[in-house]
Amino acid sequence: MGKAQIPAIPSSEITPEHVYVNRRQFMRGVGLATGALALSACGAAIAPPPPTATPAVAAESAADATAADPNAPAPSVPASLLPAATSEPRASRDTDELGDALTAHEAVTTYNNFYEFGLDKGDPAFLGAYLKPAPWTVEVGGLVNRPGTYGIEDLLRKFPPEERIYRLRCVEAWSMVIPWLGFPLRKLLEAAEPQGSAKYVRFETLLDPLQFPLQRSEWFEWPYVEGLRLDEAMNDLTLMSVGLYGKQLLPQNGAPLRLVVPWKYGFKSIKSIVKIDLVDYEPASFWMIAASDEYGFYANVNPEVNHPRWSQATERRIGETGRRPTLMFNGYAEQVADLYAGMDLRKHF
Ligand SMILES: Nc1nc2c(c(=O)[nH]1)N[C@H]1C(S)=C(S)[C@@H](COP(=O)(O)O)O[C@H]1N2
Numbered sequence: 043m044g045k046a047q048i049p050a051i052p053s054s055e056i057t058p059e060h061v062y063v064n065r066r067q068f069m070r071g072v073g074l075a076t077g078a079l080a081l082s083a084c085g086a087a088i089a090p091p092p093p094t095a096t097p098a099v100a101a102e103s104a105a106d107a108t109a110a111d112p113n114a115p116a117p118s119v120p121a122s123l124l125p126a127a128t129s130e131p132r133a134s135r136d137t138d139e140l141g142d143a144l145t146a147h148e149a150v151t152t153y154n155n156f157y158e159f160g161l162d163k164g165d166p167a168f169l170g171a172y173l174k175p176a177p178w179t180v181e182v183g184g185l186v187n188r189p190g191t192y193g194i195e196d197l198l199r200k201f202p203p204e205e206r207i208y209r210l211r212c213v214e215a216w217s218m219v220i221p222w223l224g225f226p227l228r229k230l231l232e233a234a235e236p237q238g239s240a241k242y243v244r245f246e247t248l249l250d251p252l253q254f255p256l257q258r259s260e261w262f263e264w265p266y267v268e269g270l271r272l273d274e275a276m277n278d279l280t281l282m283s284v285g286l287y288g289k290q291l292l293p294q295n296g297a298p299l300r301l302v303v304p305w306k307y308g309f310k311s312i313k314s315i316v317k318i319d320l321v322d323y324e325p326a327s328f329w330m331i332a333a334s335d336e337y338g339f340y341a342n343v344n345p346e347v348n349h350p351r352w353s354q355a356t357e358r359r360i361g362e363t364g365r366r367p368t369l370m371f372n373g374y375a376e377q378v379a380d381l382y383a384g385m386d387l388r389k390h391f
């Protein structure tokens with residue numbers, strides 16, 4: 043996605059050769075192969091911890107979860123705690139509000155961008171087994187009256203997840219329709235009581251090279267950081283997601299807690315968040331730092347403003363052939379256009 047910082051080498055060189063050549067074989071041997079995750083491009087090998095058999099299942103959550111009954115009605119609003127990650131993937135509807143079909147669960151969980159795991163779309167689903175999403179805490183602080191550290195279970199109890207079917211439009215010009223489970227970020231921010239001086243929200247992904255192998259590369263500045271203006275963060279569409287298709291998030295989708303901002307390019311929807319700060323400055327995001335001429339702070343989906351290297355006028359919906367036109371604000375103009383009244387969206391791209 044970025045340019046300058048990514049060396050022009052094929053992924054066969056980025057990924058250790060035996061992983062690249064035969065991922066299945068690697069899967070069987072992983073945990074035994076010392077230094078298996080050492081990137082050929084960057085120095086010392088650290089033996090990673092062996093992955094657990096079922097990555098996303100927290101013992102704690104599994105105990106709380108409702109029994110998986112394949113005949114139960116689709117949970118438009120699941121119980122206060124999420125179904126176990128082992129339940130059947132399900133959504134309450136099979137289209138979004140525009141009548142577009144949901145993207146298959148298989149595609150949503152195997153075609154991912156999560157650079158902490160690697161640059162190929164299949165890396166996060168494969169190497170995600172190294173992420174331990176439980177126990178997990180997120181720290182909410184900065185310019186707030188009530189800073190706090192929340193465990194995921196606290197969040198689920200305080201802010202019961204609801205289903206939101208959103209389009210996700212990647213800046214790379216592909217898109218999906220995903221049934222998320224989550225709660226409005228607004229609720230968490232209100233609980234923290236932002237001070238009058240707070241103007242932006244800054245989000246940070248976990249920094250741990252033992253769980254995120256590519257964080258050992260120096261091509262990027264880690265951890266991944268994102269930001270929103272406070273009014274964008276308070277918009278009802280802005281979701282803190284804890285699941286999709288009625289199940290807990292898998293590592294590849296940003297377990298256990300990620301942001302979803304459906305009217306912005308996918309890279310704003312930061313994954314595996316450990317820190318949320320209210321601040322008085324515009325945070326520099328991961329992609330702004332990597333390539334400031336290509337990626338701006340706002341990153342609103344806009345078919346009229348092209349990426350310097352490709353058109354944003356159309357997109358490829360995963361699972362469909364051909365292309366479809368990209369909609370202004372990804373089809374959410376009615377809910378969000380007011381946020382940008384009077385702004386030059388070419389300048390604030
Ligand atoms: N921490 C982190 N968050 C991230 C990314 C990433 O590389 N690291 N990729 C972003 C990009 S470019 C996209 S398109 C979406 C993809 O989300 P999905 O894989 O759940 O569909 O995650 C975003 N969040």
Ligand SMILES: [Mo]
Pocket residue numbers: 155211212213214307308309
């Ligand atoms: Mo993306």
